[in-house]
Amino acid sequence: EIVLTQSPGTLSLSPGERATLSCRASQSVSSSYLAWYQQKPGQAPRLLIYGASSRATGIPDRFSGSGSGTDFTLTISRLEPEDFAVYYCQQYGSSSWTFGQGTKVEIK
């Protein structure tokens, strides 16, 4: 099973700042099999990024994804108030799909 480790666990930032979230895999994952989701309290997760770097429909361009192999990054260029949430990476590269444990982006 591929383990995804996200860091940091919590990111405390102010609106307008840049957020950089990391997702590290225990073994190499094809970029096309890596996705990012946003979850707000009481809501279902929402797809942000697929294929490591492709934005899903309707996702603002302040969200970007990058990386390959075992290291992937989600960047929010300028935090808006609605971006404070928990973010998960997920891999589909092995027969057992896995999520990272999540990074909470909170208002400083």
Place this chain on the structure above:
Amino acid sequence: QVQLQESGPGLVKPSETLSLTCTVSGGSISSYYWSWIRQPPGKGLEWIGYIYYSGSTNYNPSLKSRVTISVDTSKNQFSLKLSSVTAADTAVYYCARVRGDYVSGYYYYYMDVWGKGTTVTVSS
């Protein structure tokens, strides 16, 4: 647009079987993978398994001995059964559509449509 709705009992007794159904509306269940995911209170997401519309399945190894996912294309529904439940199975259960797109020689997988989730509590 496609919408998913989970349904089933909100309370299940320990050792019994949890049964949930996901109804797909606004689109066909054909040609996609369909997945179940759960989230224990205050914790992260856990993938349970998926089913292809044709019936092939794949399960999380940690749950494989207790999980069955099935599909009913005539009703545009897919279902989850989790046997021998304990308090550790208390969670919000989500269903989701999985896209498997083949583009320029690569397969891309992602869950693009999610249900709102249903809370299942395991308690006597």
